[in-house]
Amino acid sequence: MSLYDWLLFLHVLGAFALVGALTLISIVIVAAWRAERPSGIAELAGVTRVGGWLVGAGTLMTIVFGVWLAIEVDQYRVWDGWVIAAIVLWAMAVETGRRAVDAVRGGGRPAVGMQLASSAAVLVILVDMIWKPGA
Amino acid sequence: MVFAAIRPDSWNPALFVHVLAGMVLVGVLVFGAVALAAPARHHSARLRRFGFRSLLFAGLPAYVALFVSGEWLTSKEGLGGEDDPAWFIIGIAVGDLTGLLLAVSLVLLGIASWKSKARLGRVAGAFVSLALVLCVVGVWAMTAKPS
16 A cells, blocks of 8 residues: 555545544434433433544544645645635534534533534535545 | 546546445444443443434435445446456445444344343444444545555
8 A cells, every 4th residue: 555545544534533423423412312311311421432532533634644645645735725625614623523522511402503513514525525626 | 746546527426425425324333333332231221222223214324325326436437347446346345244234233223122132232232343344444445445
């Protein structure tokens, strides 16, 4: 495997961890909503913790290996419009995702708005990464 | 410095659905693996039921979308013949095995939820964990494209 292959694999694996974590947290939010007793929400603590780790690993891997890829590949530049758009959206997704995880740990209901914002940002990043407008 | 592979724009919608479905499936499998493979004292009937519903209402549709978009991409790339590259064969094998594990997990979890059988729920959790490992292998095959 070449360096490019490794970078692409680790970048995409990070994206899978990030979107996987968002999916997991969405399931936890629905589960917490349906839980009638505090013990029902407490059962989800372990799952939420893993979601938090995945968000951390995913956000770090996507940005580090993504920027490294933009430097490594001749056709792309870090200052290309679609790369900058992805970095801005990534920052929005990270912050809203962090608030969603915090809100889930604090009770669940206030997390929905932040979770939707984070999911929307990640969805637009995915469109940006696949279509690469302007590349 | 290297050049990235360029693909026609007409492949992008299929690729978008394929990648998104794969990501959602991984998220559902992570939830299932963590919720179901937990030690017995944390393994409640509620988590088993939620694991079952997550796999049924999110995991299964994501797998179907992954499979259909994969076939769509296969037809666009002209693959599926006799001289298929190794990454494609690995992807097909991983996809089929993941589907099989998902189906077995759903059946086991359905029974475990219905009959309140914690041990069966943990066995399903092990299958879900195995499917998750296969998904990572699939991501490696699709990105590194070993020839």
